[in-house]
Amino acid sequence: xxxxxxxxxxxxxxxAMPAPAAASSYLDEGFNLWSWLTTKDHxxxxxxxxxxxxxxxxxxxxxxxxxxxxxATPQGDIVSAETYNKIFTAHGVIMVWFFLIPSIPATLxxxxxPLMIGARDLxxxxxxxxxxxxxxxxxxxTVGMLIAGGVDTGWTFYTPFSTMFSSTYVVYAxxxxxxxxxxxxxxxxxxxxxxxxxxxxxxTWFRLPLFVWAIYATSLILVLATPVLxxxxxxxxxxxxxxxxxxxxxxxxxxxxxxxxxWFYSHPAVYIxxxxxxxxxxxxxxxxxxxxxxxxxxxxxxxxxxxxxxFLVWGHHMFVSGQSMYAxxxxxxxxxxxxxxxxxKVFNWTATxxxxxxxxxxxxxxxxxxxxxxxxxxxxxxxxxxLAADVHLTDTYFVVAHFHYIMVGGSVMAYLGGIHYxxxxxxxxxxxxxxxxxxxxxxxxxxxxxxxPQYLLGVAGMPRxxxxxxxxxxxxxxxxxxxxxxxxxxxxxxxxxxSWSLMRGKRAPPNPWNAAGLEWQTASPPPPxxxxxxxxxxRKPYDYDPTRPEALPGSAAAAQT
Amino acid sequence: MNILLPPTSAASAFAGKVDAxxxxxxxxxxxxxxxxxxxxxxxxxxxxxxxxxxxxxxPATIGVGNHWLEITWICVPLxxxxxxxxxxxxxxxxxxxxxxxxxEIDIVAKQWMWKLEQPxxxxxxxxxxxxxxxxxxxxxxxxxxxxxxxxxxxxxKRDVVPGRFAILWFTPTVxxxxxxxxxxxxxxxxxxxxxxxxxxxxxxxxxxxxHGAVQPTLAQRGAALYRQLGCxxxxxxxxxxxxxxxxxxxxxxxxxxxxxxxxxxxxxxxxSIVQPSRDVAAGYRDEMPSFAGRVSEEDLLELVAYIKSMAxxxxxxxxxxx
Numbered sequence: 072x073x074x075x076x077x078x079x080x081x082x083x084x085x086x087a088m089p090a091p092a093a094a095s096s097y098l099d100e101g102f103n104l105w106s107w108l109t110t111k112d113h114x115x116x117x118x119x120x121x122x123x124x125x126x127x128x129x130x131x132x133x134x135x136x137x138x139x140x141x142x143a144t145p146q147g148d149i150v151s152a153e154t155y156n157k158i159f160t161a162h163g164v165i166m167v168w169f170f171l172i173p174s175i176p177a178t179l180x181x182x183x184x185p186l187m188i189g190a191r192d193l194x195x196x197x198x199x200x201x202x203x204x205x206x207x208x209x210x211x212x213t214v215g216m217l218i219a220g221g222v223d224t225g226w227t228f229y230t231p232f233s234t235m236f237s238s239t240y241v242v243y244a245x246x247x248x249x250x251x252x253x254x255x256x257x258x259x260x261x262x263x264x265x266x267x268x269x270x271x272x273x274x275t276w277f278r279l280p281l282f283v284w285a286i287y288a289t290s291l292i293l294v295l296a297t298p299v300l301x302x303x304x305x306x307x308x309x310x311x312x313x314x315x316x317x318x319x320x321x322x323x324x325x326x327x328x329x330x331x332x333x334w335f336y337s338h339p340a341v342y343i344x345x346x347x348x349x350x351x352x353x354x355x356x357x358x359x360x361x362x363x364x365x366x367x368x369x370x371x372x373x374x375x376x377x378x379x380x381x382f383l384v385w386g387h388h389m390f391v392s393g394q395s396m397y398a399x400x401x402x403x404x405x406x407x408x409x410x411x412x413x414x415x416k417v418f419n420w421t422a423t424x425x426x427x428x429x430x431x432x433x434x435x436x437x438x439x440x441x442x443x444x445x446x447x448x449x450x451x452x453x454x455x456x457x458l459a460a461d462v463h464l465t466d467t468y469f470v471v472a473h474f475h476y477i478m479v480g481g482s483v484m485a486y487l488g489g490i491h492y493x494x495x496x497x498x499x500x501x502x503x504x505x506x507x508x509x510x511x512x513x514x515x516x517x518x519x520x521x522x523x524p525q526y527l528l529g530v531a532g533m534p535r536x537x538x539x540x541x542x543x544x545x546x547x548x549x550x551x552x553x554x555x556x557x558x559x560x561x562x563x564x565x566x567x568x569x570s571w572s573l574m575r576g577k578r579a580p581p582n583p584w585n586a587a588g589l590e591w592q593t594a595s596p597p598p599p600x601x602x603x604x605x606x607x608x609x610r611k612p613y614d615y616d617p618t619r620p621e622a623l624p625g626s627a628a629a630a631q632t
Numbered sequence: 633m634n635i636l637l638p639p640t641s642a643a644s645a646f647a648g649k650v651d652a653x654x655x656x657x658x659x660x661x662x663x664x665x666x667x668x669x670x671x672x673x674x675x676x677x678x679x680x681x682x683x684x685x686x687x688x689x690x691p692a693t694i695g696v697g698n699h700w701l702e703i704t705w706i707c708v709p710l711x712x713x714x715x716x717x718x719x720x721x722x723x724x725x726x727x728x729x730x731x732x733x734x735x736e737i738d739i740v741a742k743q744w745m746w747k748l749e750q751p752x753x754x755x756x757x758x759x760x761x762x763x764x765x766x767x768x769x770x771x772x773x774x775x776x777x778x779x780x781x782x783x784x785x786x787x788x789k790r791d792v793v794p795g796r797f798a799i800l801w802f803t804p805t806v807x808x809x810x811x812x813x814x815x816x817x818x819x820x821x822x823x824x825x826x827x828x829x830x831x832x833x834x835x836x837x838x839x840x841x842x843h844g845a846v847q848p849t850l851a852q853r854g855a856a857l858y859r860q861l862g863c864x865x866x867x868x869x870x871x872x873x874x875x876x877x878x879x880x881x882x883x884x885x886x887x888x889x890x891x892x893x894x895x896x897x898x899x900x901x902x903x904s905i906v907q908p909s910r911d912v913a914a915g916y917r918d919e920m921p922s923f924a925g926r927v928s929e930e931d932l933l934e935l936v937a938y939i940k941s942m943a944x945x946x947x948x949x950x951x952x953x954x
Contacts, residue, residue: 426687431680
């Protein structure tokens, strides 16, 4: 099928059926809870995910609020040390596994992948629903355990503390994460098969939107890395429950083995969080600059390079752990290599703005913010990849700041930008533009105020996971906590005005942004079967013309031929 | 910057070198970051929708892709990254390889304290006195979970993983009192597992050291243990059981029964006590019983110190590299 040329494909779809006058949307398929809980429609499942991860996001955010409150003073005065340790563990576990990993792939990816490739649904709709149930069951169980008893190991579960010394609900919490892992694997599998098998006629790999490339690469990581996490958690549970010596030296095990296995999953997991964000950036920046993405092929190759090299850098978490010096030197070099494709992406997004016809609607503001924050996060990653610098900086607030710039400044900004960009398509409503722009700027400012001081704290030597700290660190901590208050307000705003727009927002046309991409060729919100007539694949991706910014992409080319 | 940044004096030879690397990286990445943000702002203003500018993208102009440009911004960052890498790796090599004849301090970490012992047997808790200008080598072990010995002013840290020795060294250059932190999360009171490093002038340090030298040294206690545990029964020339003579052994490289060679250092001696079957010296049978579970971390440090004391120092006192 994919060998069909574009012309043939276009002629094949030319005598398409006229669209029915009043096509009902996927939202009208049923209004009771049961119709949602039994749906096999990828669009409805995406909504289920969106609602659940939003709940977990604000729960994890509540934990973050408590952390920042406690750290406003050097003494441990709001909560006890034990409670503090449980709070930061809950924050990490919830945000990493129940929010960030599923965030863009399971919501925007689920909704958009079939639409972007002109498919009716994912390859395995039933499996898709199962993935959501696994996710919700695992996540609710773990969160229940985190609240009922708590876990004080940190989200990294380092042994032998987690196996032999912690007296908290470690195995219970792991069990939920283990189950959620299967949700990740099945989602990844579903996306891979869908991308390979269900692209509409004529939609070849190099005509795909970069969002699809990003989701595809992410799915490969989900399928290849998550099983290692599952095995590691099982081994941890075996040692903790039955005293089988795997990681505890007192039983003949090796604690560093745990770190190797854990980071073999958890480093690629960072790319699970950030690759989809890069995909969103390429969609939004091209649309609001009205220009094809600069260096499309290089952008696609960079995604694949990041996903591949990302598997080979896990040892950079262990430069001071006692792994061999030569291992350290190898992992350092590979960590620098993985920064190259990330740098390409930043340069190419910047070049995309050149000679564009740029407007600054809320999605664009979010994504320009994403590029800036991702760049700062990536560049500070270079410090941590450097062996001697890492000896000083690892396990300090510098690391905390670095990964929040990538995962929160980067991924969450892109996620919110994507939510706004596709909001009309998903809900059939327009969001209030001024509020959305205000929130984007507020979040950007609040984010920098929260996390930039943490870089300085790390350079000054403040270790992470500290309930109390030396008094000279207070000024920067107060700044960070004040920023967190602004950030919290910024995150609440979209929740309010987006909910409002569900009821009161203006009706959205099928393509409010005049955007490229097949998802804009159907109604907003789309009908249950996605397309009334098979969409025509573009001649080339992102066929925008900055000299005719109001025109539909690709129409210039059509006019010339 | 000075108003915001807490005092972070660089108080070791290594710290100065790390700071040079950090400042260079800050300057280079800062320059690139500012350049990119400037370009983004510039493009955003110049090519905003309302502006009337030439937006035509012909094949001759840089518009939707340009291979030479892309190759440039692959190769230039790559060259910079390799430079950063080499610089960082060279310093890391120093961090990983202590100089000869340092001052040796033995440290046991446990939830949630540091127990330290000077070469003459003077013990300290959560406080370490060291002389200025001389390399200090720490031999660390943990009784329970992973801890990490971190002195921000020296820019060094090392995880203390249970079941093995960790080695960390530094040369203090400025007298004063500095933070010692535990940098690896170790349980409830992790944030209280800290203390002070006190760097003194060498004479003051000697006086301080003599003042508290009342207990037997590590090596002396190790010698007593050596007899108590029955090590001396076999490891004596002429004993009925054929076991290696430990006199003058420490620091040498010995052949193993599997054909490889190993340098007799702290880790090897430790392994030979708790896992004797792992690396058996060439020409001997694998018949020594394991002492795992019978000796504590502190016992191990004492035994190692004793075996070390049976070999003459490899270099004259105080000849370490600066």
